[in-house]
Amino acid sequence: MKRITIDPITRLEGHGRIEIFLDDSGAVENCYFQIPELRGFEKFCEGRPAEEVPQIVSRICGV
Amino acid sequence: MSKLKLASYWAAACGGCDVAILDINEKIIDLANVADIVFWPLAVDFKYADVEAYADGYIDVCLFHGAIRNSEGEHIAKLLRQKSKVLVAFGSCAIAGGIPGLANFKRRDDILDRVYIQSDSTQNPERVFPVTRYQVLEGELELPEFYKEVKCLADVVDVDYFMPGCPPTATQVWAVIQVIASGNLPPKGAFVGCSNKTMCDECEREKTEKKVKKFYRPHEIMVDPKKCLLEQGLTCMGPVTRAGCGNQCTSANLPCRGCYGPVDGVIDQGAKYISALASVVDADTPEEADRIISEIVDPAGTFYRYGLPGSLLRRAK
Amino acid sequence: MRRYRLMKKVLEQLGVEDERVRLEWISSAEGTKFAKVMAEFTEQVRQLGPFKQDQKAAAGGEG
Structure with missing residues (x-):
């Protein structure tokens, strides 16, 4: 079995990795998409004043 | 002179810094004349394996x-x-943790629970969390370890220069690129693409005596576009923030949130601001001081908005 | 005084217990009071033990 790793995937915002497994004939047996990144905006916006949130969440993606 | 080899990378970032580089617009062609890009996930298709194959010190x-x-x-x-x-x-994130650094207010497990269990868009009855190693039929998959705390770049490696901003402005980016291309590098550890004055020094708003009887939230007040925001009772971080951004927020009637970090010699921006802000509180009695100070919402989250992991108390161990 | 009150508010959000910070006015003529306050406060902090990472996050920075 052959394994092809595409790391990182590029020209987009964020982090991603693709793992492709090929069978003996070279056909794709299985493929995994992984996101090796988490910042946790969902949690750390808690406790911040509502009027400040637009400025904070604009940093989710700046692209 | 041979062309410079330039790399750009994002760790826990939003990509805004990369876009700030692109914001130099047509000058990107001038950049291409002096530098070759050898790694830049946002813009070109080099892989980690390519970087690993470079000789040490290959990237300028x-x-x-x-x-x-x-x-x-x-x-x-x-x-x-x-x-x-x-x-x-x-950028602020690499220097002091930036917005992702606000996560240092929270516990690692609480973050994971909020994201993978509680969030409204998630259905996860089996309580599946990311793991660093996972066995699938075809082999083993790996994910990075989510750290207990957010760290600054200088916490893990030796850093030569610091360029503040969230994001650094395009004009400053271009100025710094020109300095790099000239080979006339500043001393190691220098902050580049910014000034060592404070925002207030560059702010053109009218300043009189700073005496605040009441702190306001932006929706509670019609802001006078000519007068100092702090004097109007908004918690503007201009007094403790490095200039260089072109006063973008304050010129839009928004109080500064300190993304350029403190000026040289200040080790903790938030602590400096406690001092600055408390000194403008105009109270005759301790009770009045208490009342005025209690109107400041989320002081820690505001004073350390861009620098919690770089602060004295929340620095990652 | 104003600095102290604002600082306490920030420290609370950062998870630093109230009992770890104390403000006292002691003149150079009040040696006994100085000794008493220092001994008392040292003991108080010793009782609290080291500043725990988890504890600080328990505050959660909720403003």
């Missing part, structure tokens, strides 16, 4: 954005340090 200048949130960020930071002659902590 690496602009590193983003905080160190997980083991992959730390690993790539170390890799790029090894492969780069000059490593620049580019």
Whole structure:
């Protein structure tokens, strides 16, 4: 079995990795998409004043 | 002179810093005349394996954005340090943790629980969380380890220069690129693309005596566009923030939130602001002082908006 | 005084217990009071033990 790793995937915002497994004939047996990144905006916006949130969440993606 | 080899990378970042580089617009062609890009996930298709194959010191200048949130960020930071002659902590996140650094207010497990269990868009009755190693039929998959705390770039590697801003402005980016291309590098550890004055020094708003009887939230007040925001009772961080952004927020009637960090010699921006802000409180009695101070919402989250992991008390151990 | 009150508010959000910070006015003529306050406060902090990472996050920075 052959394994092809595409790391990182590029020209987009964020982090991603693709793992492709090929069978003996070279056909794709299985493929995994992984996101090796988490910042946790969902949690750390808690406790911040509502009027400040637009400025904070604009940093989710700046692209 | 041979062309510079330039790399740009994001760890825990939003990509805004990369876009700030692109915001130099047509000058990107001038950049291409002096530098070859050898790694830049946002714009070109080099892989980690390509970087690993470079000789040590092959990259002349690496602009590193983003905080160190997980083991992959730390690993790539170390890799790029090894492969780069000059490593620049580019933007608030790399320098002091930035917005992702607000996560240092929370516990690691609480963050994971909120994201993978509680969030409204998630259905996860089996309580599946990411794991660093996972066995599938075809082999083993790996994910980076989500650290307990957000770290700054300088916490994990040696950093040559610091370029503040969230993001640094395009004009400053271009100015710094020109300095790099000229080979006339400042002393190691210098802050580049900014001034060592405070925002207030560059702010053109009218300043009189700073005496505040009441702190307001932006929706509670019609802001006078000519007068100092702090004097009007808004918690503007101008007094403790490095200038260089072109006063973008304050010229839009928004109080400064300190993304350029403190000026040289100040070790803790938030602590400095406690001092600055308390000194403008105009109270005759301790009770009145208490009342005025109690109107400041979320002081820690505001004073350390962009620098919690770089602060004295929340620095990652 | 104003600095102290604002600082306490920030420290609370950062998870630093109230009992770890204390403000006292002691003149150079009040040696006994100085000794008493220092001994008392040292003991109080010793009782609290080291500043725990988890504890600080328990505050959660909720403003």
